[in-house]
Structures are given as C-alpha cells and as structure tokens.
Amino acid sequence: MLNAKDAIRSLGLDKRLSRNRGENTISLLLLLCASLSILTTLGVILALSSETWSFFRDPAVTLKEFFTGREWTPLFSGTQQHFGILPLLTGTFLVTLIALIVGIPLGLGSAIFLSEFASDRLRRSIVPVLEMLAGIPTVVLGYFALLTLTPFLQSFIPNLNIFNPLSAGLVMGFMILPTISSISIDSMQAVPRRLREAAYGLGATKHEVILKVVVPAALSGIMAAIILAMSRAIGETMIVALAAGQKPTFTFNPTETIATMTSFIVQAATGDQPAGSLPHVRSMRWGRCSL
Amino acid sequence: MRQVSSENLSLGLLNPEEKAQLKRRQRGGKLLYSLSLIPVILAVGLIGILLTTVFLDSFSWQVIELNNSGKAFKSSEANTWSAVIKADLAAQGQSQSEIEALFADKVELDKFAARNRVERVWLPKSIYGDEGGWRFILRNSRDKQVENLGLFEGRAELPRLASSLKDGQLLILHPWLNISFLNRNNSGKAWLAGLLTALVGSLWVIGLVIVISLPIGVGTAIYLEEYAAKNWFSQFIEVNLRNLAGVPSIVYGILGLYAFVRFLSFGPSILSAALTLSLLILPVIVIASREAIRSVPDSLRQASYGLGATKWQTVASVVLPNAVTGIVTGVILAVARALGETAPLLLVGGAGFVSQMPKNPLSSYSVLPTQIYSWIGAPDPSFDHVAAAGILVMMMLLIALYVVAFLSADALKNGNSLNDDF
Numbered sequence: 001m002l003n004a005k006d007a008i009r010s011l012g013l014d015k016r017l018s019r020n021r022g023e024n025t026i027s028l029l030l031l032l033c034a035s036l037s038i039l040t041t042l043g044v045i046l047a048l049s050s051e052t053w054s055f056f057r058d059p060a061v062t063l064k065e066f067f068t069g070r071e072w073t074p075l076f077s078g079t080q081q082h083f084g085i086l087p088l089l090t091g092t093f094l095v096t097l098i099a100l101i102v103g104i105p106l107g108l109g110s111a112i113f114l115s116e117f118a119s120d121r122l123r124r125s126i127v128p129v130l131e132m133l134a135g136i137p138t139v140v141l142g143y144f145a146l147l148t149l150t151p152f153l154q155s156f157i158p159n160l161n162i163f164n165p166l167s168a169g170l171v172m173g174f175m176i177l178p179t180i181s182s183i184s185i186d187s188m189q190a191v192p193r194r195l196r197e198a199a200y201g202l203g204a205t206k207h208e209v210i211l212k213v214v215v216p217a218a219l220s221g222i223m224a225a226i227i228l229a230m231s232r233a234i235g236e237t238m239i240v241a242l243a244a245g246q247k248p249t250f251t252f253n254p255t256e257t258i259a260t261m262t263s264f265i266v267q268a269a270t271g272d273q274p275a276g277s278l279p280h281v282r283s284m285r286w287g288r289c290s291l
Numbered sequence: 292m293r294q295v296s297s298e299n300l301s302l303g304l305l306n307p308e309e310k311a312q313l314k315r316r317q318r319g320g321k322l323l324y325s326l327s328l329i330p331v332i333l334a335v336g337l338i339g340i341l342l343t344t345v346f347l348d349s350f351s352w353q354v355i356e357l358n359n360s361g362k363a364f365k366s367s368e369a370n371t372w373s374a375v376i377k378a379d380l381a382a383q384g385q386s387q388s389e390i391e392a393l394f395a396d397k398v399e400l401d402k403f404a405a406r407n408r409v410e411r412v413w414l415p416k417s418i419y420g421d422e423g424g425w426r427f428i429l430r431n432s433r434d435k436q437v438e439n440l441g442l443f444e445g446r447a448e449l450p451r452l453a454s455s456l457k458d459g460q461l462l463i464l465h466p467w468l469n470i471s472f473l474n475r476n477n478s479g480k481a482w483l484a485g486l487l488t489a490l491v492g493s494l495w496v497i498g499l500v501i502v503i504s505l506p507i508g509v510g511t512a513i514y515l516e517e518y519a520a521k522n523w524f525s526q527f528i529e530v531n532l533r534n535l536a537g538v539p540s541i542v543y544g545i546l547g548l549y550a551f552v553r554f555l556s557f558g559p560s561i562l563s564a565a566l567t568l569s570l571l572i573l574p575v576i577v578i579a580s581r582e583a584i585r586s587v588p589d590s591l592r593q594a595s596y597g598l599g600a601t602k603w604q605t606v607a608s609v610v611l612p613n614a615v616t617g618i619v620t621g622v623i624l625a626v627a628r629a630l631g632e633t634a635p636l637l638l639v640g641g642a643g644f645v646s647q648m649p650k651n652p653l654s655s656y657s658v659l660p661t662q663i664y665s666w667i668g669a670p671d672p673s674f675d676h677v678a679a680a681g682i683l684v685m686m687m688l689l690i691a692l693y694v695v696a697f698l699s700a701d702a703l704k705n706g707n708s709l710n711d712d713f
Contacts, residue, residue: 026603027518033510034519037532037577040570044542047549106330113327128697129335135624135693136341137631139660140682143667147675148344174337177330207320228537235539237634238660242667262541266637 072248072264087248091258095165095172095240098254099233102173104226107180111222114181115188116210127182134178142242145171150243159255163245166254172239176229183228187221188214237262342686348679349468352445354438354452355430355482356460359383359407363414363426363461370427375409379429407431408471408483413464418453428461430482439673468680477645477662481673486681489662492561492641492649493630496658499565500572500629505622507569508576509611512618515577516584517606536574543571544635552639559640562652567639568632572625579621583614616702623696627689633660659685 072087110130114123149167154160191214199209215222245257246267259267305313360382369378373394380390393399408430416423437460438445438452445452445464452462465482475485511532519525547567557563587610595605611618633641641661649656657665659681666678 020601023601023603027514030510030514030518033507034514034525034528036507037511037528037535037573040535040546040573041531043550044538044546047546048542050549051545106333109327109330110334112323113331117324117327126331126335128693129338130331132690132693133334133338135627135631135689136338137633137660137685137689139631139633139664139667140341140345140686143663143678143682144341144344146667147348148341174334177334205316205320207323208316210323231537231539235541237539237541238664241634242664262539262634265541265545266634 072259087250088259088261088264090250090252091165091240091244091248092234092260092262094252094254094258095169095244095260096230096233098165098169099172099176100226100230102170103176103180103229103233106173107177107225107229108184108222110177111181111184111188112210112215115185116206116214123185127185130178130181133174134176136175138175138236138238139242141171141175142168142239145239145243157255161245161255161257163243163247163257164255165240165244165258168240168242168244169254171243172233172236175236175239176232179229179232180222180225183225184218184222187218187225190221191217235262237266241266345679345682345686347442348676349466349683350442351465351467351673351676352438352440352442352449352452352462353436353465354456354460354462356435356437357428358431358433358435359429361459361461363412363422363428365424365426372409375427375429376403376407405476406483408475410465410471411469412466415449415462415464417449418456418462428463432478432480432483434480434482436482436673439676465676467676468683472677472680473684476648477657479644481669481671481677484666484674484677486659486662486684488645488648489657489659489681490684492645492656492662493658495561495649495652495656496564496568497626497630499561499652500568501622501626503565504569504573504576504625508573508622508625509580509618511573511577512580512584513606513610516581517602517610532574532577536578540571540632541634541638543567544638546570547635547639557653559655560653561649561656563639564636564641564656564658565652567635568629571632571635572629575625575628576618576621579624580614580618583617583621584610586617587613616699620696620700623692623699627692627696630692631660631685631689633664636661637664659688 068086072083072085114126118126145167146163149171150160150162150164153164153167157166160166195213195217196209199213204212240260241263244260244263246259246263247257248259248264249256251258360379362379362382364375364378369375377390377394380393381387393403409427410430411425411427414423414426440448440452449462456462472485473490474487475483476488477486478484511528515525515529519528544567547563547570551557551563551566552559557566591609591613592605595609600608636658641656641658644665645655645657647654663678663681663685666674666681
C-alpha cells in the first residue's frame with residue numbers, strides 16, 4: 001500500500017510543494033516591502049504628534065496664545081519668548097499666494113499651448129524641459145531668488161528687503177508651473193474628441209473650442225493640479241529659507257522679511273539651540289494639509 | 292449651383308457686421324495662441340537665465356595679496372601641481388634640498404596641500420600687457436583678499452582697481468570652478484574651499500539610497516501589481532503611497548531625526564541620511580515601477596504560466612526583464628531628486644561643517660545641496676561664488692542623470708513597439 005507521502009513523491013508533487021514553500025516566502029517578503037509604507041506613515045504621525053504633545057505640555061505655551069498670538073519667538077528666552085503661530089501662518093500664506101498668482105496663469109497657459117497648439121513633436125521636446133524646471137534642486141532656486149532676482153527687483157522697488165517673500169514667491173511660481181501644466185495637459189488631452197468636433201461642427205473657432213469646451217471639460221483635473229501645486233508650495237522649504245528670510249513677522253506686505261513654517265524648522269534645526277520641541281508643531285498642520 | 296468655398300463663406304456671403312465679428316473671433320484665436328505661448332517661453336527662458344547667471348557668478352574679479360612668493364607663473368615656467376609649488380617655494384628663497392624634503396615627507400606634503408591651493412587665474416592683458424594671460428598662482432590661508440567683484444561689476448571698475456593696485460597685489464579674474472575646486476576639502480576660507488567632501492558624501496548617500504530603496508521599491512511594486520488581492524489592505528497601501536508622495540520633504544526630515552538619528556541612534560551620519568532619503572523617494576520608485584510592470588503585456592505572463600512556471604519564476608524571468616527599462620528610468624529620476632534634496636538632510640545632520648572625508652556609513656557627512664546651502668549662508672560674500680561653482684557641478688550631474696533617464700525612456704518606447712508587433 002502506498003501511503004500519502006509516497007504518493008506525493010511518486011507524482012513529483014514534493015518538488016512542487018517545496019516550490020510552493022519558496023513562493024510563499026517570496027510573497028511574504030514582498031508583503032513586508034509593501035507594509036513599509038504603512039510603517040513610514042505611522043512613523044510620521046508618531047514623530048509629529050509626540051512633539052506636538054510635549055510642546056503643548058510646556059506651561060509657557062497656551063492654546064489661546066498659540067492660535068491668536070502675533071509673535072513667534074520661541075528661540076528667545078524668558079519673558080521675550082512668545083508662541084503665536086499667526087506670523088508663520090501669514091508668512092506661509094503670503095508666499096504661497098504669490099506663487100499661485102504666478103504659477104496658475106503660467107501653468108495653465110503653457111498647458112493650453114502644449115496641449116492644443118503645439119505639434120506632437122514640439123510637445124515631446126518641450127515637456128521634458130518643463131519637467132526639468134521641477135527637477136532643479138530648490139536650493140538652486142533659492143540661490144537664484146536671493147542673489148539674482150532680489151537685486152533685480154530692488155532696482156524697481158527700492159524699499160524691498162534683501163530677504164522678501166516677493167522674489168521667493170515668484171521663483172516658487174515657476175517651480176510649481178510644471179506640476180500644474182503636466183497634469184492639466186493630461187486632463188485636456190483626455191477630453192473626448194467628439195466634444196471638440198461637435199463644437200467645431202457648430203462653427204466654433206479654435207480658441208472658442210479651447211476656452212468654452214476643452215478647459216471646462218478638463219476643469220476637475222486642472223483643479224486637482226492646482227491643489228497639488230498648492231501643497232507643494234506650502235511644503236516648500238529651501239526657497240523660502242534662503243530668499244524670504246527667517247524672521248517671523250505678522251504682515252501681508254510682500255516686501256518685508258518673513259518666515260514660514262518650513263523655514264522656521266530649518267532655522268531651528270541648523271541653529272545651535274538645544275533640540276527643542278518647538279518647530280515641529282506646525283508640521284502637523286500641513287501634514288494634515290497634504291494628506 | 293454656386294460653389295461655396297471657405298473664402299466665400301467668410302467674405303462673400305456674410306454681411307459686414309458678421310464679417311467684423313468673424314474677424315474678431317479669429318483675432319481672439321491669435322491672442323490666445325500668443326498668450327499661451329508666453330508662459331512656455333518664460334519657463335524655458337528661466338532655465339536658461341538661471342544656468343547663465345550661475346555660470347557668470349562662478350567668476351569674479353579679485354585684488355589679492357599673496358602670502359607666498361606672490362609670483363604668477365606662466366605655463367612655460369610651471370604647469371603641474373608639484374611644479375608650481377616647487378617654483379613658488381624656490382621663489383620664496385627655500386633651497387632645493389628643503390623642497391625635496393617636503394615632497395619626500397607624505398604627511399607634511401598633505402598638510403601643506405591643505406593650506407595651499409594651486410590655481411590657474413587670468414591676469415587681464417589690458418593691465419599687465421604681455422605679462423597677462425593665464426597664470427598659475429599658489430594661494431594659502433593667510434592671503435589677503437582686498438577686493439572681490441562680480442564679473443560685470445568688476446569689468447566696469449577695472450581702471451579704478453588697476454590704478455589703486457599696490458605693490459605685491461595682483462588683480463585677477465578668478466574662475467571659481469576649476470580642477471582644484473573639485474579635489475579639495477571644504478575650508479573656512481572661500482579661496483581654499485573645495486567640493487570634494489560634499490561630492491564624496493553625496494556619492495556615499497546616493498549609493499546607499501539605491502541599495503536600500505531599489506529592492507524595497509520594486510518589491511512593493513511587484514506585490515501591488517502581481518500578488519495583492521484586490522482587498523481593503525492593498526487599497527490602503529495604494530492610498531497610503533499616494534499620500535506619502537505628497538508629504539513635504541521636510542516632514543521626512545523630522546521623521547528621520549526621530550526614527551534614525553535619535554531612536555535607532557545612528558546619529559547625524561550617512562546612514563541616517565540615506566535611510567531618510569530612501570523613505571522619501573520610495574513612493575516615486577514604486578509608482579514608476581508599477582507603471583513599468585503594468586506595461587508588460589499579459590500574454591507574456593500567460594505564456595510563462597502555460598510552460599509551467601510558478602508565479603515568482605514568471606515575475607523574475609518574464610515580467611521584470613521586460614519592465615527593467617521603465618524601472619531604471621524611474622529610479623534614475625528618483626535618484627536625481629534625492630541628489631538635490633536639501634531640507635530633510637539639514638534636519639538629519641547634513642548641516643555641519645565637515646572637512647573630513649567620510650570613511651564609513653556612520654561618519655558625519657556633508658552632501659552637495661547642504662554644502663551649497665551653508666556656502667550661501669556664510670557671512671563672507673565671496674562664498675557666493677563658491678556656491679555658484681558648487682551649483683554648476685550639481686546641475687551638471689543632474690543634467691547627466693536626466694539625459695540618461697530620457698534616453699532609457701526612449702529605449703522603453705522602442706521596446707514597447709516591439710512587443711506590440713508580436
């Protein structure tokens with residue numbers, strides 16, 4: 001009589017079983033790789049929330065002051081220390097706003113040109129160049145804003161500070177341009193051909209088709225592009241740290257030195273301050289913003 | 292019947308009012324065309340302007356007082372590193388035997404090399420006449436820098452600089468990006484500062500990043516594309532990856548600071564930097580690899596299964612080889628991003644002044660972007676030129692990476708069209 005083991009061996013199934021065991025190990029390994037991303041997210045949440053927790057446990061910090069105070073000077077000591085988040089918020093808001101004012105029209109304009117007017121060949125050669133603009137390290141863009149653009153702007157605006165959100169925002173607008181344009185191009189190309197042809201059939205000219213049919217039909221994609229670009233602008237660090245300054249000021253004046261949430265983190269990290277819990281609170285907020 | 296051509300339609304059959312309206316509409320089209328062309332020109336122009344200004348910034352006019360012999364050597368007199376040093380020491384009055392002794396002692400020579408820099412500079416012919424042209428000089432840490440002016444500014448003020456030139460001073464055009472910039476360590480003096488420590492640091496970090504993130508990233512992509520059942524878990528991982536791709540890079544810096552620098556106590560080391568950057572670029576690699584894997588035609592997989600291959604055999608010998616160009620393109624682009632990433636590294640220790648060569652993954656380090664950042668922030672404005680030279684090197688590396696990625700993407704396209712032919 002054959003027992004089960006012999007039967008398995010005689011059919012060559014044992015090899016197949018060991019093959020299966022190997023297969024299982026591999027799929028387990030791959031699962032582990034995939035789970036790492038969850039671990040990363042947990043790590044981010046943990047690092048941010050534990051810091052936020054210890055920040056607010058400090059008796060010097062009150063929630064009321066944090067949300068309404070207009071001074072942010074945690075690196076000072078004693079009674080000069082203030083924890084009002086507003087200056088950092090307005091700084092971030094100001095730079096992001098300027099970036100969007102520059103980036104949205106430029107991004108949309110170039111998307112319209114590349115998607116609707118340019119030939120396939122031209123598009124294929126220009127899109128990588130635009131992508132390069134997004135690939136330029138931001139420390140280089142910061143250098144350009146600080147040492148080239150600001151002196152240039154100062155010849156028009158005499159009371160412009162050396163560190164100012166204006167030139168930082170302008171350069172950042174160019175940084176987010178490719179984000180806006182490439183996603184907008186994709187969604188404009190995805191507009192069904194029959195919609196365009198129906199419009200042409202009704203006697204519409206090319207620009208009427210673009211502005212009244214293609215862009216409205218692609219609007220959801222364009223909005224997604226703008227939101228993504230905005231989150232990039234809010235989270236951008238090096239351009240503002242270099243060109244907009246590191247002095248938290250409650251202001252909406254684009255010629256004054258400011259600080260943003262991100263640039264303050266850099267300031268706190270590169271300074272000689274004892275490892276404080278201070279900078280990390282704000283990251284919570286745009287952590288939420290980008291998620 | 293009358294033939295209706297488009298000409299008739301637009302001019303013949305319409306009344307004047309309609310004609311004017313049609314003209315207006317056509318003008319609108321031209322307007323939109325030029326309005327949408329402007330941003331493209333601006334964007335492409337900005338890249339050009341940026342690279343040009345950085346290149347121009349990497350030159351400056353200087354009036355210097357050399358602490359060494361103060362001589363500028365023609366290339367006929369001395370044209371190698373050791374020849375310039377020997378010639379300069381001889382001009383300072385050292386005897387031949389003293390010079391020989393210096394070159395025989397390796398340790399002393401290294402110390403000497405750290406304090407002195409051999410450089411090729413331009414002496415303007417309008418001032419020096421026949422003595423002008425490219426010359427070698429030996430600079431050291433005790434040199435004085437009297438003036439330092441930008442390329443155009445200095446050019447305009449050349450007569451003033453020349454007339455105020457004192458004995459023992461040299462007026463030079465200094466190209467900050469040269470061979471000696473690439474093979475020197477960082478220094479507190481702008482004219483001695485070099486890029487080598489940062490370059491080696493960057494290579495270390497990038498090498499480790501590839502080793503860490505490539506298997507994990509491709510593994511995740513394989514899992515999601517080939518193995519995962521369509522359930523809540525794989526959906527969750529997908530959504531999670533997309534979110535991680537949108538997290539600002541500085542948040543990864545905070546994560547790295549807590550997880551690697553403090554919790555795992557790797558300290559501000561190359562390893563911490565590499566792990567942080569690996570997490571940062573992982574979503575990029577996963578997304579690119581998934582796309583590449585998805586583009587492999589299903590018929591190939593079915594053929595492999597039909598031959599009796601197991602899942603992993605199919606993945607390893609059919610799917611991956613066909614997806615490799617796409618994966619490589621994605622990895623190169625991700626590495627390019629890691630190479631230029633500054634903010635997270637400032638948090639995990641890339642900010643310090645490092646003049647020592649990194650020796651192992653736990654050494655302290657400096658990488659190109661953080662080195663450039665600290666040069667821009669240095670109080671001495673002549674470091675701006677050093678930063679410009681550093682940026683040029685980094686941009687050249689990046690452009691090389693982009694070209695490689697672009698070419699391999701092209702190869703991918705050709706490969707796909709082959710597959711379609713089957």
